[in-house]
Amino acid sequence: MVKKSSIFFLCISLAFQFSAFAQREFLTKSCTAEELKDLLVINQEWVIYPDYSNREAWDKLLGSHKVSLIENGEAYLDYEWKVVRATNYLDYSRTGNRQTMQDPYFDNQDALSALLLAELAEGKGRFLDQIIDGVFMNCEMTSWVLSAHFKISAKEVKNHFPDVNENLIGLYSSQTGAMLSWAYYFFKSEFDKVNLLISERIKFEVEKRILEPYMNMNYWWTALPPYADKKPKVNNWNPWCNANVLQCYMLLENDKEKLAKAVYRSMQSVDMFINEDKDGACDEGPGYWGVAAGKMFDYLSLLEKLTGGKISIFNKPEIKAMAEYIYRANVGNGWVVNFADASAKSKGNPYFIYGFGKAVGSTDMMQFAAYLKSQNPETTIAYNRDIDRALRNATISEALENTTPVFKTPVYSWYPKTEYCFMSNEEGLFLAAKGGYNQENHNHNDVGSFMFYVNATPIFIDTGVGSYTAKTFGPDRYTIWTMQSNYHNVPLINGIAQLPGAQFKATNTRFNKNKKTFTTDISKAYPEDAGVKSWVRSCQLKEDELIIKDLFSLSKTIAPNQINFMTWGEVNIEASGKVIFKVQDETVQLNYNSNLLKPSIETIYLDEKKLNNVWGDYIYRLSFDAITLQTEGEYTFQIKKIK
Template sequence: MNTSLILLFLILVSIHFSTYAQRDFLAASCTPEELDDMLVMNQKWVEYPDYSNREAWDTLLGSHKLSLIENGQVYLDYEWQVVKATDYLDYSRTGNRQTMQDPYFDNQDAISALILAELAEGKGRFLDQIIDGVFMNCEMTSWVLSAHFKISAKEVKNHFPDINENLIGLYSSQTGAMLSWAYYFFKNEFDKVNPLISERIQFEVKKRILEPYMNMNYWWTALPPYTKNKPKVNNWNPWCNANVLQCFMLMENDKEKLAEAVYRSMQSVDMFINEDKDGACDEGPGYWGVASGKMYDYLSLLEKLTAGEISIFDKPEIKAMAEYVYRANVGKGWVVNFSDASAKAKGNPYFIYAFGKAVASQDMMHFAAYLKEENPETTIAYKRDIDRALRNATISEALESTTPVFKVPEYSWYPKTEYCFMSNKEGLFVAAKGGYNQENHNHNDVGSFIFYVNATPIFIDTGVGPYTAKTFGPDRYTIWTMQSNYHNVPVINGVAQSPGAIFKATNTRFYKTKKIFSTDISKAYSENAAVKSWVRSYQLNKNGLLIKDKFSLSEILEKNQINFMTWGEVDVKTLGKIKVKANGAYAELVYDKKQFTPTLELIELREEKLTNVWGNKVYRISLTANSLQKEGAYTFQIKKIK
């Protein structure tokens, strides 16, 4: 074999093993038979004290004991709410999810707080209310949200609970996990009252979670038969699997059955990890805690159940997924919020510290301490998540002794997701994206950007309002916040971007030495736009951001329009310069006054989800080209004003 053939062979082998090394981390770590020998049975993996060990609980909870008790006391006289039939029906009738979700979540918040309070105090004061909460949940026909029921084969919307069908969704699995923890900690106390209480929990968790997980195929598992159609795996996968795993670990003591369920879950979570491209969470930092964060929950539980035999926290891919949460953080509570995520996200410092410790990320641990310093009122309690709350307690002292540091990385580049974040010492930060228009929680925003001055957004991604039936239905892109018209991208020949996987960026590049991000966004528009190429580039320099658009059209239909979303105080009076002041930060958008005519559109906000971030209004600045051109170039500068 000659030298060139040997080299080619080595390259192919390298590619093969590199690809293989990034897939099926969990299932490849052991056989089902080997897993059977690894399992720590009969809940001996639980690292928390028995309910009766008061001294150990006092030590574990420390200064958090009082706040947990106080949180629980709020619910001592709580009236458990009935989720009515018409509450479910309202989703089909009006698209309103909250009618059903509000009483359901209020109940789950109550039982979660009561469980933690009783564990903290240990005097039995909260047990009757916990029993009532358990009974209330067990009496429900379904734990699934109205919005999460399937649509039947007849295309009739079936958002009503069916007693013959036990679906596993985000919150049904979470309720199962919460009741499983109640069973584990309080079984002896329940039995003193009436053994039927514990028996009922066992019956319901088995019927609603354990049996259907093994006997039904759900799209979110991404297991056969869904693998044939290669489903799009999203945060449902780790979220549901982490909850289901808790149910099995706490309620199933048949070793053979437990091993079979755990291995199935390992194969399923592998699908989520395999789907991840480069660590970026395309659902945004606000979803990170229930995407990559739920993957951490799952992996942490699996590590305990196997006495550390199965642990993949040393994989660089897992570390990249973990560190996204701080790399997408700008400071002062602001985050990069492409897709449905909010522009503000506090993040839970205890949870972030724990994940950071697991993947040996000093940056994450110091960032967690920074978040704790920024929000000292943050407690270990985690709504409707007993496992996270108790795990938070185990790392509380370590977090408190960690030096708070948050240094924005100079750049973060995700070449497959096509996210690029750049910052400089002058307090400027830009996030830009390529991607495609069928990402998880997608907005039509290929080529868009967000620009920050001193950790304050100036040119923004508005985010999304409250979820309704329309949000995840065929009318999603009739919602203005989803449309490219209301993102920082052009309207080409009078045409906005289209939804769908084929509408995407091409030739996306990042030149780190020059801090230039470049992408061709022409393929994000339909044929009606008659655009052959539209290369947009962002270059971050010392004093601002340089934006260039170089385009070529096959025909001229309408004048191009370049949009910029912003908030605060906007002044468009001076031609060629637009001044923006937001939360004490100042910037100036400079454009060629001979090329463009500016207009300013005020958009009033009414949804609380948006007003909590931006106040009661945002603005769209539209720069409409004064001339029609088949080919040309536009240049814009955004300057920081001291």
């Protein structure tokens, strides 16, 4: 069922303020490196899953999921393993296309993951030959790193080609290492019956590609020296890679000294990610939550098992805030608040969300997970080439099924450091607004932007992001229209858009929970050429309407100001002073001062699959151009739901 939360609910969890950039170091404060050795549960005795041969235990663990896992594996019984060719890698440098290399690579990983889970579910050896072929295929690859993730060499030549002499640890190389480590753990005896070299090869490759370089190289994503001295920008790479590397060590390394050193190093590194978090919000977008805060959950769960529960920080309110972001950013009907590189639609995995909610003691999160499961009952425990998550999902499946589905839209969620603000009311209105700055993780130039929904239907939107290419994370990022401020719900001031960079930011960002008003000055998000002294945007959510006010002061006038709103559905601007939006089953009216502003509509055709899967073939940019040039003034927009 769908239920609005009460004012009482509102006044909890996010009311506390975190000290800015606090050096929390929750993990390394739990013990010293020397003390850690005595806490470790070695020789894989921490594994809570049955041995491969224990069929009764597997049947009990997997329950109703056994059939679907076997069926998924059967689809790959005749799978032809794909070779990732040299030209597949080269295509990234030549054209900027990542998919040429990634598609066959991910197809192979999808196959291997499904086959591993199917064999664990069935236990008859039917999938073993294909698993062995998949293992061998991976071991024969020069590198497990994606073409887009190779570093730029010291000669400043883009090196997006695998080097046999270099073992880099990236998102998917570490994930492949983790998957092969699980294959080694569960099937070593079965592999050895076929040929002893199979298991030996797995261990050799994971040690060479993951274990040794992790201890002997410094990667930017670890945020450890020398990078710690440079105050690196820590993002999802940190927990994602560390969680995968930790699995490799936990499953393959039984020397207590070596294991302790590696684990403590990972604790130091993940502390840097937790330290970086300001208030629980995922500035990379909800699409990245599962591999940012979510991967931190994977890591913390593994560490908890490895230390027999002695190191556990799930009781920290900061960790709970990071967990709960995923349901606070959920609007309903699959729509999410999609600031940064994120799609506006996301189903979310209910098993995973439930598990994280249970760990941090969030009833709301667990009930939200049950709501997601009720909306998408076909969701399985299998999880994107991630054996650890799939198996953990199995352990909480029954508890999820017995949880009452409730989706509560909080009356507000306020993230004072990230400067995200979400508000909703009993009339079905939902507002998401932001301040922030233009160098956030996966940043779009969108300081002061907002999204507005009526009955979980988006009216004013953030378009999202298309498929990643070489441009997406290079110097040409902001030539992509979806990254530019003039295609977000913010103004062009004196005809000038926002610029990227940490110095282009909001100031004096505030939230008044009693008046349900979010206010921020976005003037510093624009270059000096814009001539803007102040531009204070306020968003007030009332019972049946949203009021947007832009109060501005300019040092000069060059060109008419333009206020942009991104939208979809049907838009009618024929009547003076009002615009009518018809989006799905909702009708909304926007009132404006026709003496100050003149509206126009631009149709933007979407030829990018990731975008038109969400919005259809086109969206609109509704622009209000100032009729007169003025150095000071105010633009007001009244947005009402038509009942």
